[in-house]
Amino acid sequence: MTLLTPPPAEARNRAYVEEVINNLRQLGATVVLTSGLHGKDVIIDERVVYTGSMNWSSNRGRLEEVHRIDSVEYARTCLGSLQARHIREHTINANRLPRRCPRCGCPIQIVNQRANLREWERQPLKIGCTNAECEGYLRPLDERLPLTTVPLCAIDGKTKYRLTARGKGKVWKCPKHPSKCAQIKFVPGDAESSRHTGPTVTTSAQISLPMDDAF
Ligand SMILES: [Zn+2]
Ligand SMILES: [Zn+2]
Numbered sequence: 001m002t003l004l005t006p007p008p009a010e011a012r013n014r015a016y017v018e019e020v021i022n023n024l025r026q027l028g029a030t031v032v033l034t035s036g037l038h039g040k041d042v043i044i045d046e047r048v049v050y051t052g053s054m055n056w057s058s059n060r061g062r063l064e065e066v067h068r069i070d071s072v073e074y075a076r077t078c079l080g081s082l083q084a085r086h087i088r089e090h091t092i093n094a095n096r097l098p099r100r101c102p103r104c105g106c107p108i109q110i111v112n113q114r115a116n117l118r119e120w121e122r123q124p125l126k127i128g129c130t131n132a133e134c135e136g137y138l139r140p141l142d143e144r145l146p147l148t149t150v151p152l153c154a155i156d157g158k159t160k161y162r163l164t165a166r167g168k169g170k171v172w173k174c175p176k177h178p179s180k181c182a183q184i185k186f187v188p189g190d191a192e193s194s195r196h197t198g199p200t201v202t203t204s205a206q207i208s209l210p211m212d213d214a215f
Pocket of ligand 2: 153154155156159174175176177181
């Protein structure tokens, strides 16, 4: 189960929202902090969509409505427009814990840039940091998670990859077998590259990168 909800900092009843989020996470739900979304949709089993103006968690006595639509096709369209697959995969770590900003260690959120963009962009939803003072961490939703350790050679299992400049960007390369071992495109936040002075980011599980993820 994946829930998108505004960050607690934006809520009036912050302590209550934090408690609810913790409880849901303990029950196994993936709770994703998301700015700039107003939807109240519920999609169940890629089959049933509840949509309308009704808030699911609060009621101020206004007349609201909700519709139930039983349609695989419609449910899939809704999931696609929410980019639900990417949101789920890229906001939790391999250990299923919420991902954190590699620059400052604060929780990340989904940032909806649609309102700020003059022209239509293919992916207005980005991964950003919840810390307002940590500017500049904004990554595409489908980018792989930053590596928590330096990648190792697949042939001998111990040679550490090295960062090498390639065009405008950087790639991880095996220094022993530069043409045989797969290169891995560098992503901001990758181990060794983080020169932030804030708290060290710890993730208890290392992300293993299958060969197809390299290019
Ligand atoms: Zn940050
Ligand atoms: Zn190698």
